[in-house]
Amino acid sequence: MSNLLKSLFRGAAPLPGETGRFAMGLSGVILLLAVLPILTMIVMSFSGASNLDFPPASYSLQWYQAAWNTFVSPDASDVLSLGQAFTTSLLVATLSMLFATLIAVPAAYALVRCEFRGKAAALQLMSLPLVFPMVVLGLALLLIFDSLPFQLNTSRLVIAHVILALPFVVRNCTAAMLSIGSEVEEAAKMLGASPLRAIVDVVVPLMRSGILAGMLLAFIISFNEFTVTYFLYNIDVMTVPIWMYSRTVSSLDPTVFSFAVLIVLIDFALIWALEKLVGEGGVSF
Structure with a gap:
């Protein structure tokens, strides 16, 4: 059983300087977790809705236009x-x-x-x-x-x-x-x-x-x-x-x-x- 688990996670023995499948998969998961909040933020910035539902039902540049207006002059609030x-x-x-x-x-x-x-x-x-x-x-x-x-x-x-x-x-x-x-x-x-x-x-x-x-x-x-x-x-x-x-x-x-x-x-x-x-x-x- 232990040999079978090792073969599933490791596959063929990596050559010097190479990484195994498990290491590559783990690195991919860690990288995904690191960039997921940033990707979510980018997607939401293009939302065409007036609320914060994720994923957005539609997409537009309206919030970038609103951001530019706010950059130039303050809102009433x-x-x-x-x-x-x-x-x-x-x-x-x-x-x-x-x-x-x-x-x-x-x-x-x-x-x-x-x-x-x-x-x-x-x-x-x-x-x-x-x-x-x-x-x-x-x-x-x-x-x-x-x-x-x-x-x-x-x-x-x-x-x-x-x-x-x-x-x-x-x-x-x-x-x-x-x-x-x-x-x-x-x-x-x-x-x-x-x-x-x-x-x-x-x-x-x-x-x-x-x-x-x-x-x-x-x-x-x-x-x-x-x-x-x-x-x-x-x-x-x-x-x-x-x-x-x-x-x-x-x-x-x-x-x-x-x-x-x-x-x-x-x-x-x-x-x-x-x-x-x-x-x-x-x-x-």
Whole structure:
């Protein structure tokens, strides 16, 4: 019986470098489960009905037309248009990416090149946002910002998103630093460069793949962040995920699927650019 089961799942013994039928089938099932929500969302965005029945009884582009109208001007139930929320998301994501990179590059250099007390603790603290509950983090940041004597609007979102994206940028920059030997800096110093000039002109260009990977990951994380943003946004500063959530709370508007398709296309383009620019070897999640 055991031999029979093995023959059914495995078939002929695969050659080195090949996969068996069971492995291929399992991979196909996992891939289907991963893309099924996205495929469902795409199908529903072309629905010709006014409700969310699946599968749709008819198909049309009416919800994309409604999405464009909403992008340009807000509905009566909306305080801000999608265009304003999209502009805020781009601004916050860009600033978060830049600030996280400016912090991560020297931090990665110090973690790799320097020896100091508490280095292991610093490495652990850098990774803390990866495992910290997002709801608790959002609530803690809300209490901190509300206790300040001055008001922060967009800045509070940027600070929160930098905290969330920083571990990813540091990990990628650190991975790039580990591949750079100290002899390149020594050679630059022997040729007359100052220590700072050696880092800026020699080390940083060699970290290019890790820096680019970290920057794009930071942008993607910030652009799609919802949980922490939900605690920190206000009615005048609203990102795209928060705006979409507000539409689903008031009513199950099918235009949300059209907006979601746009977000997926943006994320797909960024991930494609990430792989083309630095390759899979330069990315650390």
